[in-house]
Amino acid sequence: MHPGNRTVCVDWNGVLDTYAGFRGEEHFDPPRPGAGRFLERLKAMGFCVVVLSTRRPDQVWDWLRRHGLDAHVDDVTDRKVPAVAYVDDRAIPFRGDYDEVLSALRHFRPHWHQERRAPREPGDRHSPAVTRSEQPVHSGN
Secondary structure (H helix, E strand, O other): OOOHHHEEEEEHHHHHEOOOOOOOOOOOOOEOOOHHHHHHHHHHOOOEEEEEOOOOHHHHHHHHHHOOOHHHOOEEEOOOOOOOEEEOOOOOOOOOOHHHHHHHHHOOOOHHHHHOOOOOOOOOOOOOOOOOOOOOOOOOO
C-alpha cells in the first residue's frame, strides 16, 4: 500500500485538530493552528502522509477538504500501516524498557487534557506537561 520507509502516519484527533475529548459522532473540532504547515512540510521532505483515525475515512477526508488540508495527505486509514514514524497525542515511546513504559503510563496525560486548563503557546516546551491537580490515569487494577 505505502512504502513504509518514506511514510509518516499522523493521528487526526488531538494532532491535526483541536480535540479535547469525544463529544459525539457528528462533532468535529477545527484544525490545530499550524497543522496545515506541518503537513505541507512533511510532503516537502518527501514523505507519504497517512492520517490515522478511529473515525471513518470518508469523515476524515471530508474534514480535510473543508479545511484545505487534503492536498497534503496521501491516504486516510483506520489501520496501522508500515511507517518510519507515527505522530500521535496518546503515544508512549518504547525504548526497550517495559518498566519505563509502565511508569510513563501511570502519569500519562494527552496534551489536550492540559490545554483545557492552560493552553500552551506554540513552541512552548517549558510549561509543565501535567498540572498537580490532575489525577493519573489508572488501569482499573
